[in-house]
Amino acid sequence: MTNSVPGWRADMKREKTLSRDVTEQAAEAWETFQGTDEASPSEHRDFDDWMRRSPEHVEAYLRVFRTMHTLRSQDIRWPDTPAETLIREARSYMDRPVTTLREESPERFDSPQRRFARARLAFALAATLFAAIAVAWFIMMSPQTFETRFGEQRFVRLDDGSGVTLNTASRIEVRFQKGHRFIRLVRGEALFEVAHDPVRPFDVYTGKTILRAVGTRFNVDMRADRTTVTVLEGVVSLKHGAGEALPLGPTPLLRASDRVLIDSSGPRRPEHNVRLDEVTAWTQQKLVFKARPLGEVVEEFNRYNRDRILVDSPGLRSEQITGVFKANDPASFLSFLSNVPGVQVRHDGNAGYVVTLDDSSERRP
Amino acid sequence: MKAAYLQGDLRGWSCFVLICLAWTLDGRTTDQETERIKLELRIPAQSLDEALQELARQSGMQVIYFSGLTQGIQSVGVSGSYTVGEALQVMLAGSGLSFRMLNARTVAIRKADAGELPQ
DSSP states (O other), rough: OOSSSSSHHHHHHHHOOOOOOOHHHHHHIIIIIIOOOOOHHHHHHHHHHHHHHHHHHHHHHHHHHHHHHHHHTTTTOTSSHHHHHHHHHHTTTTOOOSSOOHHOOOSSSOOOOHHHHHHHHHHHHHHHHHHHHHHHHHHSSSSSEEEEOOOOEEEEEEETOEEEEOOOOEEEEEEEEEEEEEEEEEEEEEEEEEEOOTSEEEEEEEEEEEEEEOOOEEEEEEEEEEEEEEEEESSSEEOOOSSSOOOOOOEEEEEEEEEEEEEEEEEEOOSSSHHHHSGGGGTTTTEEEEEEEHHHHHHHHHHOSSSSSEEHEEEEEEHHHEEEEEETTTTHHHHHHTTTEEEEEEEEEEEEEEEOGGGOOOOOO | OOOHHHHHHHHHHHHHHHHHHHHHHHHOOHHHHHHOOOOOEESSEEEEHHHHHHHHHHHHHEEEEGGGTTTEEEEEEEEEEEOOOHHHHHHTTTTEEEEEETTTTTTEEOOOOOOOSSO
């Protein structure tokens, strides 16, 4: 296979005591006998001699043998496996005894320096192994994250077949495990279409509230001071507690067309028969508002548009308005405002649009 | 092979041209043109709020008004071929309200006599 004399044979010839790493030699020996079917009689003899010289050699060879067996069972086929991998794998088996020949060996050369060196190597290997496991664990446990930028909307198909539509400036973390599907709504608004899986509940964490669905559609709108949950289809159970680990009390069930508002004092009593087209209007970038304070409607526009609108009049902000609008058309909305008697709209370089109402026109006390 | 490729190319181009055309036309649509476009509308008689929302849904127009204006007002139904303006005239008849096209895609409901603020 190689032009150079294999290590285990060279070692034989040099008649030196284990000048090279025994594992390395064992690996090369293994390579000679497993990789090629036509090992020469002299190679067989050399191998036989090498094996007889020390139980350590036998142990090393058995280790390599076992490693290769493991590698093969993982469908890594020889000779595609480079010798380095083989050696590395064999070394990582150091901490697992294969035979106990070593203890019984009277000829073993084992100076304290050597023992110390081996301990150090073992420690280094253990540390490396630990680090590797830690990294693998971290990668496995760290959630998948999906987010949208300002004014952006996005549909995400999750691994289980569930769909999530993310509204503007939103972020979710997804973590799927054997018996559980965890979603954390970090910020913003999301519409969940949960793929049915009775053995893997679909839990959405939002602040202190957990929403559990088995197969359903529901919308979660998370704002600075409140979260609104609306069920479109199926059933969602709601748990609210101080922490995720807290045992949760009786869980109110939310059914289709139910909406519940959760603020700092916890979930309110659910509303029934909510108009669902208003709840999902955002997926068509539409704003549907019914007798809502103008200030709140302005905030809706500000969620989607970089040029913010500031209404500098409490009276005007509390004025209730109704309408159907495209979220990305604040210009028409400003056109409506500027047609209200006494209302002035001016563009401020930094702040966006400032809407003011003349004092003389302020009708509210 | 080549013909199929060209065909695909041609389809792509015609799509592009159509989109451009639609975009240009959309940009040019004036209030008057919106006024002239007839739509098949089916809006049942109901509260004016619901009727206006339905009009917005069926016509794709934006609708906005101060909520106090429509309180307690019922609307007759509209069914057939109407422009948005014609439909609004029918729906607002006798309510003391009128409408104003803010632009080609937005209609504001207002008092028949003056401003948008409820009196």
